[in-house]
Amino acid sequence: MIDYTQKIREIAARLLKEGTVDMVIGFRKGTVPMMNEPCFIRKPEEADRLVWDSHCGINLANYLYDRKEKIGVVAKGCDSRNIVTHIVENKIKREQVHVIGVPCTGMADKRRIGALSEKDGEIREVSEKEGRITVKGDSFTKTFEKKEVLQDNCTTCLHRNPVIHDEMIAEPVEEQTGIDPFEDVKRIEALSPEEKRAYFQGLVADCIRCYACRNACPLCYCPTCFVDESRPQWVGKSIDPTDTMTFHFLRAYHCAGRCTDCGACERACPVGIRVRQFTKKLNKDCVELFDWEAGLTLDERPPLDTYRPQDPNDFIK
């Protein structure tokens, strides 16, 4: 990972120096353990601000649109898929971005690591080496295999390597195979309607309607979100359970066929709601009904904005 940081700095400095891009968007070292902050640099000499480690889970595709500059962006597999989605949806032009591809071995789940160290005390420091993550507190040191503490979406990720890139910082990593990404969805599908309702109501019970999930999502770029509309007002703004549920499931619908399961929503949630349980069902449907995974190609329209004669229509009576 240290090599990754070095390589990113070299590339960023070169791109800025050569004038290939006006700015590079990447991560700088965070102020709290297991967090890095998205940042931009405009000068080659600022390149040493950039870092890369297992705490770069935020999706940088979220920072690309509505900008005029030519942008270099550091992108892992999921970020690159969202860049593809942006291009397909005309949010950015391919030539406006220079994708610095990062082969990714998954991002660490700070909540999982926090929970595993809860009894020991607060984590004050974190470091990683050779696939292991070590956390330190006042009176403890603990080492985890990185693959044991990945973000949930990373454990089932099938596209760790960027799908588009202008240059790569390293050789591609091996893709994970033999994984069923939808095991959890299938478990919910097997429940009765009552159980499903109870499950999802329980899921969002703690929601504080801060919209961190929505705003961390690169797909949620609507100028005015349906929950913010007041004429007409589609959904109430209080924490009434029906309104909260409406927000979550309708937002998921808006991501259908577009979601790359990057995990940004879940990572951003301050109260630890497993927001992806909404979007994952639609991802599964897209695979089963349209053989579609979002953001893999620039050459094909997404299933929900195109018609094909073979589209399934058994649900229409």
Place this chain on the structure above:
Amino acid sequence: MKWIKIEKEDFPRGLKALAETYQCLGPVKGEKYHDFKVLDENRPPDFDFLNTPLSPKFLVEPQSEILFEYTLDEKKEDAHILKEAQKDLPPRLVVGIRPCDAAAFLLVKRNFDTEKYKDPYWVRAYEALTLFGLACQTPCAACFCTTAGGGPFDEAGLDALMVDAGDHFLVKILTEKGEAACNTAGWENVVEEKAALDAAALLKETAESKIASTVETDNLKQQSTTALYDAPFWEEVSFSCINCGTCTYVCPTCWCFDIQDECYGCSGVRMRNWDSCMYPLFTLHGSGHNPRGTKLHRVRQRFMHKLKYYVDKYDDGIQCVGCGRCVVSCPVNIDIRRVCNLMNALPDPSTVCPV
């Protein structure tokens, strides 16, 4: 000042006695985190927590609160009358609230309970509280209360301060409300003040030494407002912001709300919900114009309010108690400590050569 001693094993008995008079609340360990909840025998307080991710401000200002209600049903006597919502507000005792959160109530009080204006909902809910603070002996890495005008053993805003002394709590009774609650609980084991003070002072010193992070605020008041407003760092500070409401919602001192009307059938309510200056909607005018149209505007506003406008208006420190919640919860790691230090250290523009 009176100090008493409560054996930890006596604590549940006291709480049970208190429950006759008070609705008792405290930190409860949930599936994911600790949160302030109503206590009962099956839901005891758990004082082994770092800081609750959500501040207890909702005890006084719930996230959504109905203020008025009406009905148009003419079969009812009070049809067409907008009435204040009737609330059941029993005396409430909060055990284990952190000094930073109690101090935050005092800070918010400045806004909701003044000579000129009183927010009846806030004032009533606040006055119904008796706050039994728990001195903070395990401050978090993101805590900076000691440089935000408070401290882990701070007494401001509390009715009693409990100090965990191993198998018992040493409790300093600070107000009549605190005294009354102790009497109700049967906690009357008075200890000698000098000994209690000494024991507490030692623990306090240890706790304060554990607070590793600080903010510099000494210069904020004399900084020029326009210079801060035009400071060069805002683009860099606000870049990563996603404009969610997390920082403002977890903050114990953020007080902004939005009024909403909702109706169903022939009845309706007027309620208020927490609002956030991070949302574009917060300042959107009816005309469609938005004076804080970009995230730079909004991020700047949050920090300028807390660290400059408030400082200038009240001349009593920053509008922040240093609980560190926004630092920890921000999905993109925007850190108020960093921003505060940037603001504090901004060079005086009159001494900087404009190149």
Place this chain on the structure above:
Amino acid sequence: MTHIGIEPGRLQFSWISSAEATKFVDVVKDVTDAIRALGPNTHFVKTLPKVA
């Protein structure tokens, strides 16, 4: 919708041409019968806000 707990059958889709009057009538009958059999919907119904 069924995934979050709406009973199967409560949400139905039909494709009816403006020329298919009889199909329209049949579908309306079938749907109303099916929904009546399920009874009134009590889930995800927005009433006055259930808040403090």
